[in-house]
Amino acid sequence: MAMFKTDPVRPDAYREFERPLPEWFRGAALGIFVHWGPYSVPAWAEPTGELGAVPREEWYAHNPYAEWYANTMRIEGSPAQMHHERVHGGAPYDDFLDAWKAEDFDADEVLAVVAATGAGYFIPTTKHHDGVTLWDAPGTDGRNTVARGPRQDLIGAFADATRAAGLRFGVYYSGGLDWHFSGLPPIEHDDDPAPDDLAYAEYAHDHVIDLIDRYRPDILWGDIRWPVAGIEPGPKSLAHAFQTFYERVPDGVVNDRWGESHWDFRTSEYVHGTAVEVGEAWENTRGIGLSFGHNRNETNEHLLSAHEAVRLLVDVVSRGGNLLLNIGLEASGRIPELQRQTLEGIGVWNRHYGHAVVGARPEGRMPASDEPWIRWTRTDDAVHAVVDQTGPVRLPDPDRVLDESTARIGERHVTAERVDGGILVDVEDAVTPVAISFRTRD
The missing domain is CATH 2.60.40.1180 (Golgi alpha-mannosidase II)
Incomplete structure (x- = not known):
């Protein structure tokens, strides 16, 4: 996969998508990510450390990412499994979807906080690895937030609020994993199988096309990779999805986590994959804490202060990149207070000195x-x-x-x-x- 590879190679069939990186993205400096899903109900993970700093043999059973709860709770003997048995009685993961009500969610309120940071773009998760879609995606048979749980098109609400706030809008989509669709055992090692069959590739393709048609995102932000059966060009291939995207959004951009296919910019995560942080077409992403999804176990010691976040932003921009900083909304839809404080502190700094990072070069x-x-x-x-x-x-x-x-x-x-x-x-x-x-x- 292209994710974190130092020298990925584009297949010949994908070279037609190569283009200069649009200036709006190159000069944005800061984007805000949001992870929100049924995993925000248990909101539990071990705050073990940053990706790239935790030994790989320990990572999956002791995963600090709360959005991986549906995987970690299935790993035999893991602390997450023991927590799940003790607190939730071993309930099916989808019980969290029905318990997720988003009762305090106000997209305009969230985006007001985001816009005040000085960020240039905003990206919510539309489908994470648990397979739950935050819009009524085709083929989901009601396993989405319109039919269950919040009973809202959360992506539509985010898209409207983002554009009303004057920011560019992106969508995150997990193409490389879908624990529900694939029915595979939990991932415990880097080389454990992921869904690569044609049925899943076409299912994921239809989701991405639907996101493009409905919301016209400025950024397609894929994750993990793309199913192998969907790489070869064809009517329901990743190549067709990219062609549709650039036809609808000529100055749009895509990241490098769509398998070894095409990308406009490279990505690193926390301190993992930093070899790609060269030139001026890359983005470092991380949570304000050690998790992307909201984690009740995180305290001040696990979170970036506003001062630390500003230093990270400046360092990334001074080396040619953008920073994509994540917030994990509470199940209710509110920004956790400690994360809000960090965002507000970034905004204060950018009001004084944003001219040194927005539109800046090394x-x-x-x-x-x-x-x-x-x-x-x-x-x-x-x-x-x-x-x-x-x-x-x-x-x-x-x-x-x-x-x-x-x-x-x-x-x-x-x-x-x-x-x-x-x-x-x-x-x-x-x-x-x-x-x-x-x-x-x-």
């Missing part, structure tokens, strides 16, 4: 530093040093790229003087990390 002439913490970006008329420090700050500039007389923090001119191959700026009374902007001498 500034390769200036070296990043961790002591003090400095990251560099550039826009059309400025170079920005984002510094996590107050008081006197020395910015290295041995090649005299920067014009120290133009130093600004936001709209405020600040005094800067050239010393010992660098520029000394006194940073006071600023929201940190602080962005110090300069015009260049060239």
Whole structure:
């Protein structure tokens, strides 16, 4: 699969879809992901660690992703299985679908919080690995949120609210796994089987076409891969889905988790797959916590603070990527309070310094530093040093790229003087990390 491969190869039949990455995506800097489903009812996982930091032999039985509950609860002897027996009496997973009421859900309210972060796009899950669709998808025989549980077209509500808020809208779709459709045993190892047959490939194809026809998403965000039987071009193939997408949305983009087929940008997840973080067509995704789905076991120690999230955003943009930061809604439809605090803090920072990340590119002439913490970006008329420090700050500039007389923090001119191959700026009374902007001498 293309997911996390350093050098995936496009089949010849998919080369027709290659195109320049649209500027709206390249310059977005920040997207907000949301995972929400029946798994939000138990909302349980072990907060063991980040993907890429937990040993693979431990990952599945001790999965920190609450959205994997339907898998983890079936692994013999796993803590999730013991929790499920103790708390839910071993009930069928679909009982959670019927218990999921989304009684406090207001898409406009969620998107108001999302838009206030300064994000450029928003992507909800439309079908995760449990196979439950958040719209009345074809062929689901009522196993969707219109017929059961919330009894709403949640994707339609998100699409309308996203566009009303002025953001681009994307859809996540799990093509590589569907535990309900396939009926396969739980996944306990990386090489355990996934659904690859023609029946599933055509079922998934019809879902993606329906999403395109109904909601005209700007982003198709696939996950895991695509069933092998659906790769070869044909009337119900992935190639047909991509052709339909680009006809309907010419400036749309797709990620690289559709198997080894086609992609407009690469993806990494937490600290896994970071070898793809090169150039300027990649995206790092992670939850605010260790899970994408809401996990009641997560506390402040497991979640990014606003300060940590801002540093991650700046670091990603300074290296050429976008950050897709996930929130896991509660079953009721509300944003968990600790996650809301992080989002609001990002928004405060972006209102001060968003000009240093939105529409920005890496500034390769200036070296990043961790002591003090400095990251560099550039826009059309400025170079920005984002510094996590107050008081006197020395910015290295041995090649005299920067014009120290133009130093600004936001709209405020600040005094800067050239010393010992660098520029000394006194940073006071600023929201940190602080962005110090300069015009260049060239």
